[in-house]
Amino acid sequence: MPSYQFDCHTCGSFDRTFSMAEVPAATACPVCASACRRRFGGAPLIHPGSAAARLIDATQRTASEPGVVDAPAGRSPGRITRNPLHHKLPRP
Numbered sequence: 362m363p364s365y366q367f368d369c370h371t372c373g374s375f376d377r378t379f380s381m382a383e384v385p386a387a388t389a390c391p392v393c394a395s396a397c398r399r400r401f402g403g404a405p406l407i408h409p410g411s412a413a414a415r416l417i418d419a420t421q422r423t424a425s426e427p428g429v430v431d432a433p434a435g436r437s438p439g440r441i442t443r444n445p446l447h448h449k450l451p452r453p
C-alpha cells in the first residue's frame with residue numbers, strides 16, 4: 362500500500378498508509394488529533410536502488426563523510442616511471 366503525506370499546522374508533516382481507493386483528503390494527526398490535509402507532491406523520478414540513486418547517495422555522503430586516501434588517484438607511490446635509468450636518480 363502506498364504511503365501518503367499529511368501536514369499538521371502544529372506538529373509538522375507525517376506519513377500514513379492507505380489503499381489507493383480509500384485515501385482521504387484529510388486525516389487526524391497522530392499527536393494532537395487535529396484535522397490534517399493531504400500534501401500533494403511530485404513522484405520521485407529516480408527509482409530507489411538504481412545506479413543513479415546509488416551515485417546520488419554516494420555523492421551526498423561524501424559531503425559529511427569524505428573518503429581518506431593515502432596516494433593520488435591513478436599512481437602507485439614509489440613507482441611513477443618505468444624507465445630503468447630513473448631508478449638511479451636520488452629519492453626524496
Ligand SMILES: [Zn+2]
Nearest residue numbers: 369372390393
Ligand atoms: Zn498535530
